[in-house]
Amino acid sequence: MRNNGIGSWPRRCARRNPGRAAIVHGDRTLTYREFAARVTRAANGLRKLGVGRGDRVAYVGANHPAFLEAFFAAGTLGAVFVPLNMRLAGREIAALAGDCGAAVLVHDTGRAAHAGEASAASGVRTLQVGTEPGEDEWNAFVDAGEDTAIDEDVSLDDPCLIMYTSGTTGMPKGAVLTHGNLTWNAMDVVVDVDLRSDEVSLVVAPLFHAAALSMNCLPIMLKGGTVVLVDAFDPERTLDIVQRYRITHLHGVPTIFEALTRPQRWPETDLSSVRRASSGGSAAPLTLIRTYLDRGIAFSQGYGMTETGPGALYLPPTRAADKVGAVGRPHFFVDVRVVDAEGRDVGPGEVGEVLVQGPNVMSGYWNRPDATEASFAGGKWFRSGDLATVDDDGDVSIVDRIKDMYISGGENVYPAEVEQILHGHPAVRDCAVIGVPDPTWGEVGRALIVPATAEPPSADDIIGYATERLAKFKVPKSVVFVSELPRNPSGKLLKNRLRDRYPLSATPTSTLGKDNS
Template sequence: MEIEPMDRIWEKSWTISWVKEGYQHGRDPLFHHLYTNTIRHRQRPAIVFYGQIITWDELRDLLMRAAGGLQKLGVEKGDRVYLGMQNCPQFVISFFAAHCLGAIVTAISPAYKAGEVRYILNDSGAKVLIIEESVVPVLNEIKDQIPAVENVIVTSLDEYLPSDPYPAFPADLMSKGIKYPGTISWQEFMASEPLQEMADVDINDVALLQYTSGTTGKPKGAMLTHMNLLNGAFINTAHTANTVDTVQVGMLPMFHITGMNDHLLTTAFLGSTLCIITRFDPVAFLQIVEKYQANYSVLATPMVIYLASHPSFSEYDISSLYNFGIGGATLPQAVFNKYLEMGITLCEGYGMSETTATVSFNPIEAAKLGSIGLPMPQIDLRIVDIDDLSKDVPIGEEGELWVKGPSCGIGYWNNPAGTAETFLGDGWVRTGDIVKMDEDGYLYICGRLKEMIKSSAYSIFPAEVEEYMYGHPAILECCVIGVPHEVKGELVKAFVVLRPEWDGKITEKELIEWARGQMAPYKYPRIIEFRDSLPKGPTGKVARKILKEEEKQRELSCIS
């Protein structure tokens, strides 16, 4: 069946500053653009890391040495290289060094626990791992269960710190000074001879496996090509007024598609400056904006809410910021106004791993609070009637968002069933999100068809959390939902039925603490409610919808 897009009514609302045309990408992948920028902008700062400046000239040498180190370890075109690091220069270096060899990057949160890491390593077949020190104990738990892994490179997050960091670097992230048997140190790795010739990479080759939760509960590796990355970078430069002179602050994790696209890929494309903050730190953010006159950043909505209420917010001059990209939760009008009074427009956007992040964005001159903005050039979409997928809903009514464009991925790695469900052929991607569009073409998120939980802009699928929870011997039945939270958007709540022999022998608090050790920090349940039984539908399946409605009614009764 040929899928027809809806009329592009949003084009009438594109503002004068927006680039109306799409990107004509040619044959060169993004890492070629990056290499050209290292020559064009030699002495300009490419990376600022707590006061340490790495110029584009220096970055080129670091990239080529890292690529030479990977080549020495036998990495070839198509091999997978796993990155498990918080934000640091090594992440940037490793990401593009792998691409110089035609390797495929798999970037994962270093907070993932043993079960999550084991699954992704075995699913991706990663050959080489580049990880920060904190991941080593997790890796040691599973070292006999990851047969494809040949080499592990370990780095500390303070490798490129200056002698007097500004802002102050988190003390708990400083190097432990430990040597890890059976691994290669970052210094040894970077002592390699520089790569002499980059691989012959086609723009349609897979560049990235971006793992995201799916309907089966197990993470799925969205396959993104070099063309996807290039178009994703273009979208986030052409529609934010960013130029080569822009100074960006990258505090969102770069292993996440939003931070990766909005900061890592866009600065590589532009040749601009990226100030890297290792993890969320409101004071560090304010200090860097003031010191380096930063112009642009993207943060999860809960972060900008927290930032605005921080006691240090008014102590620093952040007037150089002209635009803030946000997303992941509802923004209160008062917070929007507080930034606007400072000359800063908070512009919400929308995207997902399968679309290399941005699909829609609010123009800085015409941002609508509560909207995820206007579709980008080269984006086709449908808002589909969920009861009849052959029809689109009228303007103003709710339906599932389907997207097509040059930044949309090509499927899920080793997962034909998941691919068939989401990637519909001819470039179309089912997002699973319920949206509506107003008469000006602005989109609004109404809900999530697949019951995804959004916590601090992270996507969490209940089935994945439930699968890990069932690893505890006390649990007979478990159902997970998202409950509202004023800062994080949602918290994960688990309804649990205990096995009879465990009744009275474990508390909710103890089960939460156990879950904390099984999953990433944003993913484990913060609330557990014991039940004697869970509601079920006619087929015997737990009725998640009933639990969500009960929770909603409980919230309403508390308000009243």
């Protein structure tokens, strides 16, 4: 094949394991032979619409086989796939479709109005994925496509994917990931996670997020395993799916793994097929890690970001319980440094910024040369914006985002460190710490606590717990009890929303309020 990129994968997988299940979605199963055929027909259909090398094909919707069909079909043509966050408003979808200059937008019925808004704004051609024959334009489109194989000359250096960052400040930036970025990232996962060809992996996190697509789905398919697509997360339903399909590999964020343990049936659920749980997005507390270890499930953690493909660091199950708060060492083909403000490598225990280099790191931001240049130190190392320490063994622990750190009485406070401690309180299900103004110390901490019990603990109890385990300047001076915390699809706390909602002076509080901002 002349196509050395992602678009060649379905045909390569089909010639190796034609009859093996590639994708399961609801009651529907596609073998690798069937999936490869559908990708070929989809690619021919897109080509007939005028889509070719470098053109953008966007997708907005819940997890569905159509996402992967459109993704691989775009790669077959040398086109660029653009997955959009299905939680965005119509005007935001329209803005991003316009920003990338999408030629085609594939969407599900739940996003039909959004797609219409995008089409009206930019003239993008839309194709709907539906459940009823009359509304299912995508399946009709695929069925009408030709079976003629396409073999474009696609190299690993060609752009494959534009994945927009969460955009917590200003307009989201589109990280451009090449076929090589995604391929090398998948290789890192296959090598370090030690995936097997008979894996059956649950894909419940949204595929428009880099981790679900590139840390779970693509490596599993590269090995010839099966991905079970779930369009929405529900703990009870997920436990049913684990048992029904004999899931071997779970991938998600700590909030998902914690939610799975809440149903009363958790202790009796048959999890004997599950080999490992791979977590990312934020550090998992020891109590959660032990909950899975007690069920005989290996628990690993990792760290990365959209711009790094996303895998950068990996902590294997063998060190999970002994290295709580750490996210491990660089993936096999990745190099990571932690440097001070002058660009010098920090010593053990010192705080510095994480820099990443490797064939997994993006080529740049879409149409943002200034942002691209600013994101690379010396034009070579990607600047993560995350602060971290390195221990004597070489394991990295993420301390916090540079922008989330606050200064109290002249001392740097890293909220992630405080949150890790508070997660150990038996009455705390979830928590976040932000800095709030204080006339004496400049800033002090405020803890936002999601209780794990029907009756929340007192603010004094939370503060006392932290006081026993942290230096005084790190201890939050106020507590607000909330029913939930805002997180993005990768599980990361949206601290900007919390700072907007709780900017007042620090007065200890024990009022339960819902934060769904």
